[in-house]
Amino acid sequence: MNTPCTQPYLVTLGEALAVMSAPEPGPLTVGATLRLGLAGAESNVAVGVSRLGGSATWIGRVSDDELGELILRELRAEGVTALAVRDPAPTSLLLRERRTVTHSRTRYYRTHTAGGRLSPEDIPEHIVAGAAVLHITGITPALGEGPAQAVRRAVDIATGAGVPVSMDVNFRSLLWSEEEARHTLLPLLRSSDLVFAGPHEARLAVPEAGEDPQALAAALCELGPGGAVIKLGAEGAFALLDGKPYKQPAAPVRVHDSVGAGDAFAAGYLAELLQGAPPEQRLRTAGLLGAFAVSTTGDWEGLPRRGELTLLDHHDDVIR
Numbered sequence: 001m002n003t004p005c006t007q008p009y010l011v012t013l014g015e016a017l018a019v020m021s022a023p024e025p026g027p028l029t030v031g032a033t034l035r036l037g038l039a040g041a042e043s044n045v046a047v048g049v050s051r052l053g054g055s056a057t058w059i060g061r062v063s064d065d066e067l068g069e070l071i072l073r074e075l076r077a078e079g080v081t082a083l084a085v086r087d088p089a090p091t092s093l094l095l096r097e098r099r100t101v102t103h104s105r106t107r108y109y110r111t112h113t114a115g116g117r118l119s120p121e122d123i124p125e126h127i128v129a130g131a132a133v134l135h136i137t138g139i140t141p142a143l144g145e146g147p148a149q150a151v152r153r154a155v156d157i158a159t160g161a162g163v164p165v166s167m168d169v170n171f172r173s174l175l176w177s178e179e180e181a182r183h184t185l186l187p188l189l190r191s192s193d194l195v196f197a198g199p200h201e202a203r204l205a206v207p208e209a210g211e212d213p214q215a216l217a218a219a220l221c222e223l224g225p226g227g228a229v230i231k232l233g234a235e236g237a238f239a240l241l242d243g244k245p246y247k248q249p250a251a252p253v254r255v256h257d258s259v260g261a262g263d264a265f266a267a268g269y270l271a272e273l274l275q276g277a278p279p280e281q282r283l284r285t286a287g288l289l290g291a292f293a294v295s296t297t298g299d300w301e302g303l304p305r306r307g308e309l310t311l312l313d314h315h316d317d318v319i320r
Contacts, residue, residue, distance in 0.1 A: 008132035008274050009055035009081075013123065013154055014042030014140040015115025015147070016060055016075070017108075018067045019299070021096035028097045038071045039094055039299040040115075041137045041170055041263050043080070047300045048267025048289055050079040054274045057081040057127060059154075063114040067091035078300075085122050087114035096259075104259075108174065110143070119146045120153035128154050129161035132274055135266070136192075137168045138201075141184050142175035148184060155191050166273075167192040167225075168266050169201035178204055190224040196266050198231050213238035214245060229283075231265055236287060241279045248283040251291035251312050257298070264293035264303055288312055 020034040046056035058075055062068035064086040071091070075082040092110035099105050110116060118140070128134055134154055141148035158165050167188060171181050182204050189195055189205055199216060203209065206219035213230040217240035220228040227241040236250040268289030272282040288309050296302020304311065 007055050009057055009130075010046070010049050010133050010135055010270055010274060011057045011059065011128055011131040011154075012042040012046055012135040013059040013118070013150060014040055014137060015092060015110070015113075015118070015143060016040035016043045016058070016062065016071045017092040017094045017110065017115070018070065019094045019096060021298075022098050023297075025098045025100050027099060028095075032097075036070070037298065037301070038074050039260075041139050041168065042135065043071075043075060044260055044263035044300045045135055045168075045267045045270065046075070046080045047078045048264055048303045049271045049274070051303050052268070052271035052285070052289075052306045054271040055081070057083060057131070059083045059123060059127070061085045061087045061089075061114045061118050061122060063091040064088055065091070068114065083124060083127065087117055089114040089117055092116070104257075115147075116143045117146060118143070118150045120149045123150055123153050123157065125157050128157040129163065131158070131163050133164045133166055133270060134158040135166040135168070135270060136188065137170040138181060138185050138188075139170050139172055139175065141188070142172060142181065151188065155188060159191055164193040165191060166194045166266070166270060167196070168262065169195065169197040169204065170262065171201045171204060186223070189220070192225050194227040194229070195220055195225045196229045196231060196262070196269075198233075198262070202228075202230060214240070217245075229269065229286075231262055231290075233261075237265070237283060239279065239283055244279070246279055246283055248287050251287055253291045253295040253312060255294045256296060258294050260299035261290045261293040263299070264289040267303070285309065 019037045019039045022032045046058045049056040092113040095107045097105045202216040209219035217228040229239040237248045239246040265286045268286035269282045
């Protein structure tokens with residue numbers, strides 16, 4: 001295991017999956033070339049932070065086989081400190097089919113897998129307590145009792161050590177019901193300092209708040225967080241941070257693949273938070289990373305280095 005460097009770092013925990021994706025449109029039933037890679041909401045955020053020059057640590061379990069080795073090699077190649085327990089269980093698999101140019105289908109195979117066996121004992125206390133921010137998502141608690149307890153353990157360590165907690169609701173209906181998600185995520189949300197959510201995800205926690213992004217953000221903050229960011233897709237984002245409202249328009253880009261956009265947005269915001277940037281810059285970089293994510297292929301592969309953030313200032317095709 002490698003350990004985080006001495007600069008302020010983000011720590012996150014969750015499941016990383018092997019991804020088999022078809023680069024060309026068409027049905028998989030007739031045979032197709034598949035590209036092998038990795039994905040995972042928390043690992044996506046860690047990579048995004050690292051690409052912007054921040055320090056990020058990912059905690060998880062990976063299989064003791066070639067796919068587990070692939071996950072660790074890719075994360076470490078991206079500058080992410082990967083603290084992983086090797087497990088004899090297999091790696092979860094995500095199969096992504098581009099059925100047409102405009103329609104994709106995703107299937108998950110994640111029963112009895114290494115990532116779902118994450119436990120509180122896998123969480124190194126000194127790593128979480130020494131972080132500048134802990135980032136969690138609503139996906140990992142949905143994987144089972146062990147992962148849910150692991151997330152709770154990390155949050156308890158962070159709050160006890162005065163480490164800010166960032167939470168992306170990231171509701172996945174394939175993993176659990178809205179009622180199950182609300183029951184588990186509300187206590188985590190109340191322990192968080194910052195929450196990211198889409199409008200529907202926000203209404204899971206505050207159904208009485210209605211449709212207005214400002215009302216949703218205010219209602220989320222009333223539960224405990226000092227900041228709430230409502231992600232609005234093509235309409236940008238609305239944030240309420242320490243009682244002050246902010247609006248961030250979306251960068252105008254041609255949408256190619258929307259997968260990973262929310263993770264990219266969170267990564268951009270948190271990378272600037274680590275740098276001590278003001279809210280306006282955090283939100284602007286978040287919006288830019290979201291735009292890079294939707295205008296390129298893959299969960300994290302198209303995310304920019306810091307020197308590339310100005311590329312989207314040019315809205316026409318540019319050859320450099």
